[in-house]
Amino acid sequence: NAGVTQTPKFRVLKTGQSMTLLCAQDMNHEYMYWYRQDPGMGLRLIHYSVGEGTTAKGEVPDGYNVSRLKKQNFLLGLESAAPSQTSVYFCASRRAGNYGYTFGSGTRLTVV
C-alpha cells in the first residue's frame, strides 16, 4: 500500500548508544518531516527536507541529525542517545502544492 513506512516500530536504547530511524515514502513527495510527540506537548518538528539532498532544522533539532540522499528516504540519526530523547517519532511527507501531511505509524523509542 502506498504511504509512509517507518522502521523500526519500537526500540530500546541505552544512554550513549546510537541509532538511525528510517522513513520511506512511495508517493514521490518532495517534502519530508521528522516530528517527535511527547505527552502534553503535541508534535514538535525536529528536522525537515524540502527536496532530495536538502535538510533544515526544525524546532527541536539538538541531538539529532538527518539525511535525504534519496527522494523517497529520510533518515533520522541519534549519535548519542539521552533519556530526554525517549519519545514517539513520526515521519511525514507532503506533495508540493498540498497542505496536508501523510504520516507514518511512528517509532516508539525508549532510552534507558
Next chain:
Amino acid sequence: GESVGLHLPTLSVQEGDNSIINCAYSNSASDYFIWYKQESGKGPQFIIDIRSNMDKRQGQRVTVLLNKTVKHLSLQIAATQPGDSAVYFCAEGGGSSNTGKLIFGQGTTLQVKP
C-alpha cells in the same frame, strides 16, 4: 513566538450528539489550517483543511470554521460515533515560509460515550 493551542484537553460526548473542538492560534500570517485525528498507537490522519481566505469548509460529517478576527478555529463533528474517539490536533502553516512546516497544537481527546 508562534503557538497553536486547544481550549480543552478532553471532551466527552454522547454517541449521536454533535462535537465541537476548539483551537486558538497566534500567527495571523498563517495561510492554512488543518485538523488531524490520531487514534491510539497510530500516526495522525488528515481530516480537513481550510485556507485563510475561507470562513467555513465542510466535509463528510465534519465542518471546520475559521474566525480570523479572534484567531479561532473549530472542528464540528456531526452525529458523533464511537469510532470518532481519538485525539484531535489543529495545525497551522504557511505564512512567509514556503517550507510547508506545520505547527501543531497539544491536542484534545474526544471520548464518545455509548
